[in-house]
Amino acid sequence: MPRGKKPEEQSKGAPLWMVTWADMVSLLLCFFVMLLALSSMDPAKFNAMANSFHSAFSGVMEAFPTVLVTRDIMIPRMGGDQQNKRMAIDAAAKVRRAVENENLEDAIRVQVTESGIAIKIADPIGFESGSADLRPEVQTVLRNIASIINESPTSLIRVEGHTDNIPISTARFPSNWELSSARALSVVRHMARTGGIDPARLSAIGYGEYRPIVPNTTAENRRTNRRIEIYVDYVQRRGSETGLFREL
Numbered sequence: 363m364p365r366g367k368k369p370e371e372q373s374k375g376a377p378l379w380m381v382t383w384a385d386m387v388s389l390l391l392c393f394f395v396m397l398l399a400l401s402s403m404d405p406a407k408f409n410a411m412a413n414s415f416h417s418a419f420s421g422v423m424e425a426f427p428t429v430l431v432t433r434d435i436m437i438p439r440m441g442g443d444q445q446n447k448r449m450a451i452d453a454a455a456k457v458r459r460a461v462e463n464e465n466l467e468d469a470i471r472v473q474v475t476e477s478g479i480a481i482k483i484a485d486p487i488g489f490e491s492g493s494a495d496l497r498p499e500v501q502t503v504l505r506n507i508a509s510i511i512n513e514s515p516t517s518l519i520r521v522e523g524h525t526d527n528i529p530i531s532t533a534r535f536p537s538n539w540e541l542s543s544a545r546a547l548s549v550v551r552h553m554a555r556t557g558g559i560d561p562a563r564l565s566a567i568g569y570g571e572y573r574p575i576v577p578n579t580t581a582e583n584r585r586t587n588r589r590i591e592i593y594v595d596y597v598q599r600r601g602s603e604t605g606l607f608r609e610l
Contacts, residue, residue, distance in 0.1 A: 450478045464502060466500075466503055469483065469484045470487070471484075478596040479593075482589055483549075484586070484588075484589050486588075487500050492530060494547075504552055504556070505556040508557020508558070509557050511559065517596050519550075519559065519564050519565070519592065519594050520567065521547075521590065521592050521593075522568075523541075523543060523545040523568045524573055525538040526574070526584035526585075526587045527578040538570035542568035542570045543567070543568025545590060546566035575587055
């Protein structure tokens, strides 16, 4: 009797195409895990974004719609010291609290910039019309702001004065250049005297009417353009940069 043919055994396990597909998926998974491991989240950027969303949705901007968004990006530049970046964000939060304690949120705003923080003091809280003498209501908060800034003894402070385009011609102020410069100097002197800031870290600039935020076409726009801007650099800048407050 002829020997019967032995039946072929069926292969066990997954089909060959599935093994190849699984290998490819595994390799892709390893690739993306490697990308995730090499990446890192910047806590400074996350906190700045969170603060920006909080301000936008809390209704604060509605009361003062023309305030500061600078030409610079919103957090200190990457590559600087992480401690300085954190210091800038913490200083901005402390300045906001000091301003809130004086109930001046609608007149004084602070923003984190790429190199530190920027503070805007709006008209008429800072000065009387045509005057370079600080009003009493802003002197206390300026002293507190200076004390906060002075917690970082290596930061550099630049104070900018801005006016509208209405001409001025007096014995003390022949033009808006002199007026804006005198106002910036008043802020610098007050911060040095009451805040204990080393004068070598302070500088004052007067731009007059030549760097408006909005066109000087209405009384409200002219009021917006009359302002003091204080820039505190915690991270060293690269190259020549200018900071201007812009509308949202």
